[in-house]
Amino acid sequence: MMKVAVAGADDSAKERQASWSQIHGVEVAGHAQSLQELRCLLAEEEVELVEFAGTVEGTWVTHAARSGVNILLDEHAGMSDQQLVAAADLCEQNGCVMYLTDSLRFSPEYAQAREQVVSGAIGKPGVLRLRRGTHASADGCIFSSLGMREFDWLRWTFGEVERVQANKVAREVATGKLLQYALIILRMRDGAIAQVELSQAESSEHTFFELTGDAGMLLHDSRDSLPIRWSRGGTDRQAVAGQMEQGSHAGIDPLQKQREQLVRHLLGEAAAGMTVRDWLLAKEIAQAASESAKAGKPVSLAKGEVAQ
């Protein structure tokens, strides 16, 4: 049995524990709610992986990394980029790996699309259009806050990026929040041309992709993928929309899919999910987009490093 622990004081910890307990071949070793409890747990049990729930102190992650335990972390988990990279390096030095959640790789529509592309369903990729729309936000750079998942999925599905060009606009709206919008063109190393549209000007979160190639096209719009539509007279429209979240009826939990694959990966039976290295490469695309938008010119990516 593979021993897994959950760490963190986040409300979701119990739910995460329950999710792990449903996976065949996994034993939940315990739930550490403090750094001291984590130290004891890792000392007493032969834990192979710790999933951190929500925001965590960097010291918790550092301790797990030093203990040679594989780590599953919500993207960032409140840590700075530098802390994340340092922790990933520490993992590498101690023979373990840090994996990140919040990836499109386990969302069923994106996983299916990637599988189809890889199997040749669209032939040679030509033009790829992706969109992520959400509300205005107080968050920072739109390329990082909204674009990372798309950038990672594009890399995972179509390979590395050669060149990035981006335009961005931002306005403070009446609510005091910052509304940002960006259009990014990515020239993939294999020649395909991608456009990622990131918008914080939407009334509800939605995603879209159109993947065209010389032998076909794959199309997805989250707004056209709701299996249930309902309307009730006199009901607030926004309240109803909130109950119709995308994916809520697909019967697939992306995070649980990732946990299952992680177990298979640690057993040597499957590829990894998104590692910190993948995250860093997606981050480089986001940084290149930001740089391009500022400089008003395209930015070339070379061997995983940002180079103008």
Added chain:
Amino acid sequence: MKVGILSFAHMHAQSYAAHLRNHPDAELHAIWDDDPVRGEAMAAAYGAKYYRDLTAFLQSPIEAVVVCSENARHKAHVLACAKAKKHVLCEKPIATTVPDAEEMIRVCAAEAVILQVAYPVRFSPAIERVKELVQSGALGEILAINSTNHGQMPGGWFVEEEQSGGGAATDHIVHLMDLVRWMLADEVKSVYAELDTRFHQLAVEDCGMVSLVLESGVIVGIDPSWSRPKTFPTWGDVTMRIVGTQGTVEVDVFRQHLLHYNDQAGKLNQLPWAVDMDARLIADFVQAVKEKRTPSISGLDGLRTLEVVKAAYESNRLQQTVFIDRALLA
């Protein structure tokens, strides 16, 4: 009003011919085509007289001409019409080079004939409504527009650069560029484009992505690709997502259609049922000629959109952002 069609090289000519035939104040009187088989067939189909000789065609009692020849021949044909004092509706793009477009505008002005460019999408009721929304301020300050004009690869002279001037970028950027300029009353400041040939074995580009910044700072994306698969249920699309500080509006110009699951043809088809924008374009041109008024879509509109196309090619060649140097017309 007697009207002629100068060449059926462009497939839109058949639609224009049908609408001229049906217009209560117009008569499709004459057809010129350098392909006599095609010209005779079209003349027979639309009840017009076929001319093989261009001079004779232009001496016929027509007041106006719809020019639907290959893009590279627009200049010669429009100049010939203008010198014969015929008003012109010219298929897009206005020309294959900026100097050609400038000369066409100058000569038509000097000869006091109307030069209208055929951008029928302006006449879509959905597009008209979106323009009203944008200009009313309902969306707040406009920040961005992301748009598509996709199609299937048309083949024929469209993929021969010396006749077309280029591939998908030449064919499709202009429609969206015209709508953006028309709705926002703004001009393009800079252009970045990635163009390529990835869908077909062609000597011209069949796909790409264009990113523009307007003088106002609005950013615009255009996908002009001939990327629709053979199984796509129609020829292509025209879509726009217009993003403002108070909302986003999306328009899919050809959204109003029936879906026909056709077992007999083994194909899925879109059957449009909204008003035909070509009919409204033709009616507008006929009205402009009758009233001798300024055309609703001018030669300058054609020139400005062509300048963006040329900048897109330059950007793609240089792999750099290109700043538009707008031609100054005397």
